[in-house]
Amino acid sequence: xxxxxxxxxxxxxxxxxxxxxxxxxxxxxxxxxAVGDDVAGQLQHERVHIAxxxxxxxxxxxxxxxxxxxxxxxxxxxxx
Amino acid sequence: xxxxxxxxxxFAPSAAIDRLSNVTPSAGGVASxxxxxxxxxxxxxxELSHYEPLTEPGMLALGDxxxxxxxxxxLIILHRIGRLEPGDPIxxxxxxxxxxxxxxxxxxxxxxxxxxxxWFWKRELRSGEWQWIEPRDEDHADxxxxxxxxxxx
Numbered sequence: 001x002x003x004x005x006x007x008x009x010x011x012x013x014x015x016x017x018x019x020x021x022x023x024x025x026x027x028x029x030x031x032x033x034a035v036g037d038d039v040a041g042q043l044q045h046e047r048v049h050i051a052x053x054x055x056x057x058x059x060x061x062x063x064x065x066x067x068x069x070x071x072x073x074x075x076x077x078x079x080x
Numbered sequence: 081x082x083x084x085x086x087x088x089x090x091f092a093p094s095a096a097i098d099r100l101s102n103v104t105p106s107a108g109g110v111a112s113x114x115x116x117x118x119x120x121x122x123x124x125x126x127e128l129s130h131y132e133p134l135t136e137p138g139m140l141a142l143g144d145x146x147x148x149x150x151x152x153x154x155l156i157i158l159h160r161i162g163r164l165e166p167g168d169p170i171x172x173x174x175x176x177x178x179x180x181x182x183x184x185x186x187x188x189x190x191x192x193x194x195x196x197x198x199w200f201w202k203r204e205l206r207s208g209e210w211q212w213i214e215p216r217d218e219d220h221a222d223x224x225x226x227x228x229x230x231x232x233x
Contacts, residue, residue, distance in 0.1 A: 077200055078170050079195055
């Protein structure tokens with residue numbers, strides 16, 4: 001089992017793929033390492049959020065993703 | 081009638097607004113907003129993406145918040161995802177209420193949140209190239225109005 005990292009919006013273009021797997025458990029440092037320098041740089045921005053197992057984290061650096069969980073990388077949104 | 085949906089296919093906002101009006105006879109008015117893909121703006125297409133575990137639950141929470149905040153007889157929030165062509169409706173928010181201000185403000189409130197606080201990502205096709213659209217500073221300022229008002233109530 002592993003953690004599924006989902007790239008959304010412009011982060012998908014930056015990552016060059018929709019989804020990537022990383023070994024579990026996955027913390028903030030592990031995530032930054034797993035996504036590559038470009039995406040890692042974006043993740044440092046305040047307006048880029050992270051969801052783990054369907055919940056948006058208030059403190060993304062507190063990420064602790066377990067086996068089989070999905071981590072979504074959420075860049076600034078634009079709807080309507 | 082409280083109807084909140086993420087739509088994969090094109091839809092007719094006027095039919096949804098008429099339906100809301102018909103099922104809320106006690107309401108003194110219905111306010112609505114329909115957002116469309118601009119025509120004649122060199123935009124060839126628009127694509128809206130979402131994140132299944134968050135987007136529709138977030139829209140439902142927004143609808144609940146609007147119902148708590150305003151005195152509504154009915155509310156619809158419809159938002160498209162997928163590829164849209166110029167002229168296609170993107171979003172429709174309509175609110176029925178006993179008094180106009182609740183209806184008008186509920187629509188304004190929902191639209192401000194859908195614009196810059198809902199889980200959607202939008203990109204435009206211009207001259208054959210896709211470009212991601214980020215919320216403008218005005219969109220964030222529009223959203224902030226509601227937090228300030230809430231804090232002062």
